[in-house]
Amino acid sequence: MVEVTDLAIIGGGPAGFTAAKEAMVYDVKITIIDNCPQLGGQYHKQIPAEFKYQQNENHKETQLFDPLRSSNLTILNDAVVWAINPQPEQDQFLLSISGETGIPHRLIAKRVIVSPGAHDRPFPFPGWDLPGVMTAGAAQILIKNQRILPGQRFLLAGTGPLQWSLAHLLISGGARVVSIVDANPFPWKALGKLPSFWGQWERLSEGARYWSSIITSGVPIHFNHSIYRAEGNGAVERAIIGPASGGTYKSIDVDTICLGYGFTPSSQLSIISGAEHDYSPVFGGYIPVRSESLETTIPGLFAVGDSTGTGGKDVAIAEGRLAVLGALSQLKINIHADTIAEIRKQLNRQRKFAQILQELFPYPAELLNKMPADTVICRCEQVTLGDLRAAMQYGFNDQDNLKTLTRIGMGRCQGRMCKATLDQMINPLTQEQSPGKEKLKSRPPAIPVTIESLLEEGVGHDS
Ligand SMILES: Cc1cc2nc3c(=O)[nH]c(=O)nc-3n(C[C@H](O)[C@H](O)[C@H](O)COP(=O)(O)OP(=O)(O)OC[C@H]3O[C@@H](n4cnc5c(N)ncnc54)[C@H](O)[C@@H]3O)c2cc1C
Numbered sequence: 001m002v003e004v005t006d007l008a009i010i011g012g013g014p015a016g017f018t019a020a021k022e023a024m025v026y027d028v029k030i031t032i033i034d035n036c037p038q039l040g041g042q043y044h045k046q047i048p049a050e051f052k053y054q055q056n057e058n059h060k061e062t063q064l065f066d067p068l069r070s071s072n073l074t075i076l077n078d079a080v081v082w083a084i085n086p087q088p089e090q091d092q093f094l095l096s097i098s099g100e101t102g103i104p105h106r107l108i109a110k111r112v113i114v115s116p117g118a119h120d121r122p123f124p125f126p127g128w129d130l131p132g133v134m135t136a137g138a139a140q141i142l143i144k145n146q147r148i149l150p151g152q153r154f155l156l157a158g159t160g161p162l163q164w165s166l167a168h169l170l171i172s173g174g175a176r177v178v179s180i181v182d183a184n185p186f187p188w189k190a191l192g193k194l195p196s197f198w199g200q201w202e203r204l205s206e207g208a209r210y211w212s213s214i215i216t217s218g219v220p221i222h223f224n225h226s227i228y229r230a231e232g233n234g235a236v237e238r239a240i241i242g243p244a245s246g247g248t249y250k251s252i253d254v255d256t257i258c259l260g261y262g263f264t265p266s267s268q269l270s271i272i273s274g275a276e277h278d279y280s281p282v283f284g285g286y287i288p289v290r291s292e293s294l295e296t297t298i299p300g301l302f303a304v305g306d307s308t309g310t311g312g313k314d315v316a317i318a319e320g321r322l323a324v325l326g327a328l329s330q331l332k333i334n335i336h337a338d339t340i341a342e343i344r345k346q347l348n349r350q351r352k353f354a355q356i357l358q359e360l361f362p363y364p365a366e367l368l369n370k371m372p373a374d375t376v377i378c379r380c381e382q383v384t385l386g387d388l389r390a391a392m393q394y395g396f397n398d399q400d401n402l403k404t405l406t407r408i409g410m411g412r413c414q415g416r417m418c419k420a421t422l423d424q425m426i427n428p429l430t431q432e433q434s435p436g437k438e439k440l441k442s443r444p445p446a447i448p449v450t451i452e453s454l455l456e457e458g459v460g461h462d463s
Contacts, residue, residue, distance in 0.1 A: 002104060002107070006110050006331055007110065008030075008032075011307070013042060013306070014313040014320065015041075016034070016041070017041075019323060019324035020073060027333075028072060028331060030073045030074070033107075034075075045145045047144075078100055079100075080447055081096065081097055083096040084273040085273075088299070111301075113303075114270050121261050121363060122259075126230070126374065131234070131235040132235045135259050139258045151254075152175060152176060154178060154254060154255075157239070158181075159362075163260045165210055179221075183224070184223065184244075197353070224244050265284070267308070270296055271286060275297050279423060295326060304322075305319055315351055319347060325340055374386060378418040383408045392426070398426065
C-alpha cells in the first residue's frame, strides 16, 4: 500500500508533535509516524490505553495531545520508518514503513522532518552485562510507562540531572536508593552562570522537587565518583565504586544498578538517507550537518530534536517549530518572518541552557582507560576492550575493519549498546585522517523490523 503526503514527520515526541501542531493550521497534508502506541516520545511517555489507572495520571498528556486532531493530519502509531530514500528528480522522498494492518508500507512525502530522539549512552565496566544492570532510561520507562519497579535496592551511577529525576521516581515508587555516584564534581560552576537560568522556572522547580526527595530520604550523592565493577552470582549483588581519579574502592550491596551517562543520538535514519554527518564527542555520536533552518545536506529533509544531539524537550520543541516553518515555506506557504525570528530567539535561549548542563556534566570518556582489558564492549558478540585495543594496535582503525575483524556491532542490537563506545575509541584517530568526518556506511533497516515487512516492501525482488 502506497500513500502520498505533503509533509511526513518521523517521531511523535516533543519535536515531532510540536511540528505537526504548528503545521495543522495550514492547507497541507501531514502524516506523523511513531513506533509507540501513543504520541509523546520519551518526555511525555503515556500509560498504555489498556491499563486501568487513576484518572488524573495521564491528565497532562491528554490535555497536550487532544488538540492534535485535524482532517489534514494522519497519525500512524505502532509504525516504524526503516528507510528514507530521497528522490530528487521528483522533488520527493520515499519512506519505507513497517506496521500492523492498515499502515501503508510506503509513503511518498514532499518534505520530511526526522525526529526519532535518542537512546541511553552506554558506559562499559566489568559486570555491566549482569542481570540487574540497566540504563536509567530503561528503568524510567518501566516505572513511568509500565508501573513496574525493576528492583529494591538501587545504585544510580552516571552524571547529571537524569540521575536526580530517576532517584525521585524510584523513591516515590517505594524503592530504596542506596547511593548515587556522579562522575563529575558538584556543579558549583553553575553559580557563575545564574543569568542563563533566568526564565527556566519549570526546569528549576523540577530540579528542586528531585533534590528535595533525595535529601529528605537521606540518599548520599558521591560526586567525582564512578562505578568500577558490578559483582554477583548470576545477577547483581554488589557494586564497587570509587573516586573518578582512582583510589580507594568501596563495595555497596544492591540488587539493581541504573546507568545514566547521557544519551546518544538516534541518527540512523538521517545517515541512511545519505545526509552528511559529523562526529560529536559531546553528544556521543554522529549528528547531521544542518543549515540555520535545520535542513540537512539533503534538500527538503529536516532533522530536529534529540536525534541531532540531546538538548532536552524545550530545544526539541523550538527546533520542531522552526523546521516545520522551513519545510512549509518550501511548499510555497507564506510564513511570517517575525514568527521565525521569535522561535530562533527561544531556541537560542534553550540551547544556551542545554549547553550549560552539558558543560557541567560531560560524559566521562577518560574513565574507559581505567577499565581492564576483559571489559565487554559489545555484549551481543562478547567483544572486549582488549580485543579492540589489540586490533587497533595492528592498524585496524576504522569501523568497517574493526567490525569485520572482531564482529563488534553485528549482533542482535545492531550496535545500539556498543557503537557509541566504539566511535569514542576510534574517532581521535579518524579525525587526524579526515578532519572530523568519517564516511558512514549504514544500510536499511534503520531499526529492526520483521522479515514479513521486508518482503512486503519487495526487498530482494525487482519491484
Ligand atoms: C531514555 C530517555 C530518558 C529521558 N528522561 C528525561 C527526563 O527524565 N527528564 C527530562 O527533562 N528529559 C528526559 N529526556 C530527554 C527528553 O525526553 C528529550 O530531550 C525529548 O523527549 C526530546 O524530544 P524528541 O522529540 O527529540 O525525541 P523523543 O521524545 O525521544 O521522541 C522520539 C519519538 O520517535 C519515535 N521513533 C524513533 N525512531 C522511530 C522510527 N524509526 N520510526 C517511527 N518512530 C520512531 C520514538 O519512539 C519516540 O516516540 C530523556 C531522554 C531519553 C532518550
